[in-house]
Amino acid sequence: MGKGRLEAFTDGVMAIIITIMVLEIKVPHGTDLAAFSSSLPILFTYALSFLNVGIFWNNHHHMLHAATRVDGKVLWANLFLLFWLSLIPFVIRWIDETHFEALPIASYGIVLAMASIGYHWLQQAIVAAHGGKSMLAVAVGRDVKGKLSMALYIGAIGLSFLNQWIALCIYVAVALIWLVPDRRIEAFAKKE
Amino acid sequence: MGKGRLEAFTDGVMAIIITIMVLEIKVPHGTDLAAFSSSLPILFTYALSFLNVGIFWNNHHHMLHAATRVDGKVLWANLFLLFWLSLIPFVIRWIDETHFEALPIASYGIVLAMASIGYHWLQQAIVAAHGGKSMLAVAVGRDVKGKLSMALYIGAIGLSFLNQWIALCIYVAVALIWLVPDRRIEAFAKKE
Amino acid sequence: MGKGRLEAFTDGVMAIIITIMVLEIKVPHGTDLAAFSSSLPILFTYALSFLNVGIFWNNHHHMLHAATRVDGKVLWANLFLLFWLSLIPFVIRWIDETHFEALPIASYGIVLAMASIGYHWLQQAIVAAHGGKSMLAVAVGRDVKGKLSMALYIGAIGLSFLNQWIALCIYVAVALIWLVPDRRIEAFAKKE
Amino acid sequence: MGKGRLEAFTDGVMAIIITIMVLEIKVPHGTDLAAFSSSLPILFTYALSFLNVGIFWNNHHHMLHAATRVDGKVLWANLFLLFWLSLIPFVIRWIDETHFEALPIASYGIVLAMASIGYHWLQQAIVAAHGGKSMLAVAVGRDVKGKLSMALYIGAIGLSFLNQWIALCIYVAVALIWLVPDRRIEAFAKKE
Numbered sequence: 123m124g125k126g127r128l129e130a131f132t133d134g135v136m137a138i139i140i141t142i143m144v145l146e147i148k149v150p151h152g153t154d155l156a157a158f159s160s161s162l163p164i165l166f167t168y169a170l171s172f173l174n175v176g177i178f179w180n181n182h183h184h185m186l187h188a189a190t191r192v193d194g195k196v197l198w199a200n201l202f203l204l205f206w207l208s209l210i211p212f213v214i215r216w217i218d219e220t221h222f223e224a225l226p227i228a229s230y231g232i233v234l235a236m237a238s239i240g241y242h243w244l245q246q247a248i249v250a251a252h253g254g255k256s257m258l259a260v261a262v263g264r265d266v267k268g269k270l271s272m273a274l275y276i277g278a279i280g281l282s283f284l285n286q287w288i289a290l291c292i293y294v295a296v297a298l299i300w301l302v303p304d305r306r307i308e309a310f311a312k313k314e
Numbered sequence: 315m316g317k318g319r320l321e322a323f324t325d326g327v328m329a330i331i332i333t334i335m336v337l338e339i340k341v342p343h344g345t346d347l348a349a350f351s352s353s354l355p356i357l358f359t360y361a362l363s364f365l366n367v368g369i370f371w372n373n374h375h376h377m378l379h380a381a382t383r384v385d386g387k388v389l390w391a392n393l394f395l396l397f398w399l400s401l402i403p404f405v406i407r408w409i410d411e412t413h414f415e416a417l418p419i420a421s422y423g424i425v426l427a428m429a430s431i432g433y434h435w436l437q438q439a440i441v442a443a444h445g446g447k448s449m450l451a452v453a454v455g456r457d458v459k460g461k462l463s464m465a466l467y468i469g470a471i472g473l474s475f476l477n478q479w480i481a482l483c484i485y486v487a488v489a490l491i492w493l494v495p496d497r498r499i500e501a502f503a504k505k506e
Numbered sequence: 507m508g509k510g511r512l513e514a515f516t517d518g519v520m521a522i523i524i525t526i527m528v529l530e531i532k533v534p535h536g537t538d539l540a541a542f543s544s545s546l547p548i549l550f551t552y553a554l555s556f557l558n559v560g561i562f563w564n565n566h567h568h569m570l571h572a573a574t575r576v577d578g579k580v581l582w583a584n585l586f587l588l589f590w591l592s593l594i595p596f597v598i599r600w601i602d603e604t605h606f607e608a609l610p611i612a613s614y615g616i617v618l619a620m621a622s623i624g625y626h627w628l629q630q631a632i633v634a635a636h637g638g639k640s641m642l643a644v645a646v647g648r649d650v651k652g653k654l655s656m657a658l659y660i661g662a663i664g665l666s667f668l669n670q671w672i673a674l675c676i677y678v679a680v681a682l683i684w685l686v687p688d689r690r691i692e693a694f695a696k697k698e
Numbered sequence: 699m700g701k702g703r704l705e706a707f708t709d710g711v712m713a714i715i716i717t718i719m720v721l722e723i724k725v726p727h728g729t730d731l732a733a734f735s736s737s738l739p740i741l742f743t744y745a746l747s748f749l750n751v752g753i754f755w756n757n758h759h760h761m762l763h764a765a766t767r768v769d770g771k772v773l774w775a776n777l778f779l780l781f782w783l784s785l786i787p788f789v790i791r792w793i794d795e796t797h798f799e800a801l802p803i804a805s806y807g808i809v810l811a812m813a814s815i816g817y818h819w820l821q822q823a824i825v826a827a828h829g830g831k832s833m834l835a836v837a838v839g840r841d842v843k844g845k846l847s848m849a850l851y852i853g854a855i856g857l858s859f860l861n862q863w864i865a866l867c868i869y870v871a872v873a874l875i876w877l878v879p880d881r882r883i884e885a886f887a888k889k890e
Contacts, residue, residue, distance in 0.1 A: 518713030
């Protein structure tokens with residue numbers, strides 16, 4: 123089974139998610155700087171979400187580039203990942219309408235954590251399709267960054283009920299960890 | 315006529331349908347667990363619809379993968395399928411705004427039943443384009459799952475006026491039947 | 507310059523237009539048959555618009571399939587076509603919110619007429635890129651269907667101020683004329 | 699690393715941006731010519747934005763066509779460009795809801811200026827990936843049009859607090875400068 127159409131569908135869904143998020147946030151209620159300033163937190167959350175979807179796309183791009191075949195399990199793991207990413211615009215709207223309360227901020231972490239689990243599952247499914255001793259399996263290795271992200275998200279979900287701004291800071295920290303593209307697979311791609 | 319652009323257009327439309335559904339559902343009206351709980355039925359319907367579109371995409375992917383040519387009839391059957399799928403977000407919004415009443419739930423079944431008919435028509439058109447004795451015709455066979463789905467949908471449409479939750483359970487059951495990718499065509503693809 | 511990315515961008519835009527139209531129409535205001543019935547005219551307009559965009563996509567598909575090269579003029583003509591198609595969801599919303607008044611119905615005709623002019627311009631630009639004596643030029647011929655459509659649209663625009671339902675009937679008639687894919691170019695593609 | 703998926707993702711995002719802008723503008727509040735006339739400024743802004751995204755797509759198309767490889771920096775520069783383009787629908791909605799006040803019009807210029815900076819950064823990243831003496835580097839040259847656009851946008855941002863219509867005129871002027879596709883790279887593509 124070819125990977126081309128999986129990539130095309132994923133690109134489509136991610137391109138739409140990253141673009142329709144902007145439909146979900148309210149414009150400033152006036153045209154003075156005060157009105158604009160009160161929109162800054164949600165615009166910042168939008169930018170963070172844009173970055174997060176961009177990171178998922180970027181890593182997906184690298185991983186699929188190194189893959190040579192996909193099977194049924196890969197398709198379903200990919201759909202699971204896309205499902206959770208598709209909830210990002212929904213959570214952003216909830217955050218915007220309820221002004222950064224604890225539960226919506228925690229939900230944002232849950233959605234990102236589930237998407238990370240989906241990505242991890244997808245990675246496992248792709249590695250399994252290539253064999254445990256394939257270069258892709260070696261390249262993925264122990265996936266320290268992936269496991270660290272999940273641990274941080276789980277911590278942030280709990281912390282958001284204490285102080286939601288700490289949770290937001292952790293979400294930003296996880297994004298910064300991933301800003302650098304996955305050098306393991308990039309190195310693998312170069313060796314190839 | 316190449317199948318590439320048909321796949322690309324279908325991927326695009328399905329990717330958009332699966333993603334914009336989330337724009338149609340209302341966020342919880344508060345930030346406590348009670349508000350979130352009252353959103354669970356529509357979130358569940360969203361997840362079911364995401365799964366349904368994912369199943370259609372998955373089967374479409376498998377069928378087109380096995381196809382080698384498309385003609386005008388295939389294009390129109392495909393457009394008919396996409397038309398009914400495009401109404402899923404509309405029905406979800408109706409269900410959400412009217413709180414799971416009988417007619418919207420029945421309409422959800424009608425839309426899925428018409429999409430199934432569209433998929434069946436597309437299958438027939440593709441088989442016809444390849445000849446009645448082609449391996450694709452053999453692989454599709456009697457299409458038991460397709461016919462069973464349509465029968466279940468028609469039953470659910472009627473039952474939704476008795477009890478809409480029974481109808482929803484049947485919609486879930488049909489999705490579970492299809493969760494497994496179409497082994498007939500997958501087997502065919504392997505033989506090839 | 508390759509035609510691949512022009513096709514991909516056009517497929518993307520048309521896939522989005524055909525899918526987001528459904529976001530623009532209001533769901534029935536109740537869950538009884540009376541509420542549903544009052545939504546039938548706009549649902550019918552939605553179906554007609556879906557068909558119209560499908561026809562443009564289908565003809566675009568055929569024409570580009572026969573084309574071997576595109577230039578800057580083709581890109582701009584294509585963008586002009588997409589601009590007018592992108593206004594279809596806007597006009598549908600206007601029709602829905604104002605209940606089928608004369609000016610919105612006339613505007614629907616203006617948008618379709620301008621899109622037809624855009625398609626004609628695109629056709630001219632593609633033929634010009636292939637030379638006046640190319641097989642594509644022969645295949646397009648006098649473009650009777652294209653000119654007839656434009657004449658009918660212009661007539662319908664005027665008539666919609668007399669009776670908007672007559673205008674709608676003409677829009678349906680034009681769609682029916684085009685339902686058959688462009689046999690001229692299909693015949694050309696077969697000869698090739 | 700292949701440029702194909704970068705092009706596909708960019709095409710997807712730009713196709714969505716150019717199409718969903720129409721969801722952001724309000725339809726006329728009536729069906730007479732007066733109601734329609736009062737919508738003309740926002741429809742004009744929509745057309746200008748459609749043209750601007752079209753220009754970015756067109757230039758992106760030309761530049762990537764001439765490119766033979768992309769790296770991580772190109773991916774991030776591209777994402778930065780797409781981020782700012784994705785804010786265009788947001789600013790249009792703000793302009794529409796607040797009736798062409800100074801700050802929203804200035805924000806429109808900021809978004810376009812940041813997108814231009816993103817495009818410039820992308821151009822630099824692509825040239826760097828091909829080497830400073832590559833034909834692509836020669837083709838891009840001193841990028842007079844890019845620098846002129848940025849200067850005009852910065853001027854317009856300041857002027858919009860004096861008179862927002864002057865700023866809008868400058869935005870139109872910049873679009874007209876770019877209407878002609880980038881002949882430098884087109885010439886380069888021909889030489890190749």
